Amino acid sequence: MWFTIPFLVMFPLFYFALTTGKLDLAFRLKRIWARIICFCVFLYPQIKYKSKKYKLPQPCIVVPNHTSYLDIVMSPFFVDHTAVFMAKYELLKIPLFKYFFVYLDIPVNRKSITEAHKAFSEAGRRLDRGLSMIIYPEGTIGHRGHLKSFKNGAFKLAVEKQVPLIPVVNLNNWWFLENGGFFKSNGRPGIPRIVVGDPIPTRGLTENDIEDLKNKVHTFIQHELDQFYGKQNRH
Secondary structure, eight states, rough: OOHHHHHHHHHHHHHHHHHTTTTHHHHHHHHHHHHHHHHHHHBBOEEEEEEEEOOOOSSSSSEEEEOOOOHHHHHHTTTSOOOEEEEEGGGGGGTTOOOOOHHHOSSEEEOOOHHHHHHHHHHHHHHHTTOOOEEOTTTSSGGGOOOOOOOHHHHHHHHHOOOOEEEEEOOHHHHHHHHTTTTTTTTBBBBBEEEEOBBBBTTOOGGGGGHHHHHHHHHHHHHHHHHTTTOOOOO
8 A cells, every 4th residue: 555555646757757758756755755655654765885875876786685565665765866777577567657668767678688688788878878787696586585696787788887786685575575475465564674785896897807706795685694594494
């Protein structure tokens, strides 16, 4: 309810911003929408920076782990400038919501190598325009917060465009909205916790460094998850 009603009320503003190319306005509206959702369902995100708080470099590629649909809602709390989401192609089927993917965000059809390549080519063009990207390197939502293996796309793109990577750890979003979507799973109030890692530069790196870069981000996220959960049982 709190996802849908504010969106419908704000939709004329979203539509105006998207269709007139005012992408900064569209992202600011997303930030307002995210805050309305969280406030009304009693979610109070806590953002922690691994070293110290900083302004994200622009452009950059943000690479969070994917635990819940809430990961998307929480992103505007720590992404401080206009950024483009890469998300699954199926979101284009949602009435009205699809306009984000027509004018701002990039849908990815992972079942087609050709279509996925086109999506990452478009992501490269957005980076060239100074827009940052938010890419979930796991590709799909993990089960109950467990980290899956990473795909190469985000890291290959970062190296090609020589832009920094921002690793982000969604520690417990899955607990407040489990995989299954807004209408197919239980939701809970509480404090979602997110860790923003230090920027990882890619200037001077080549395709030979992609695997090391991917492993570095995966290791960082897994370490933060292990530290957070310790011996707790989340199965």
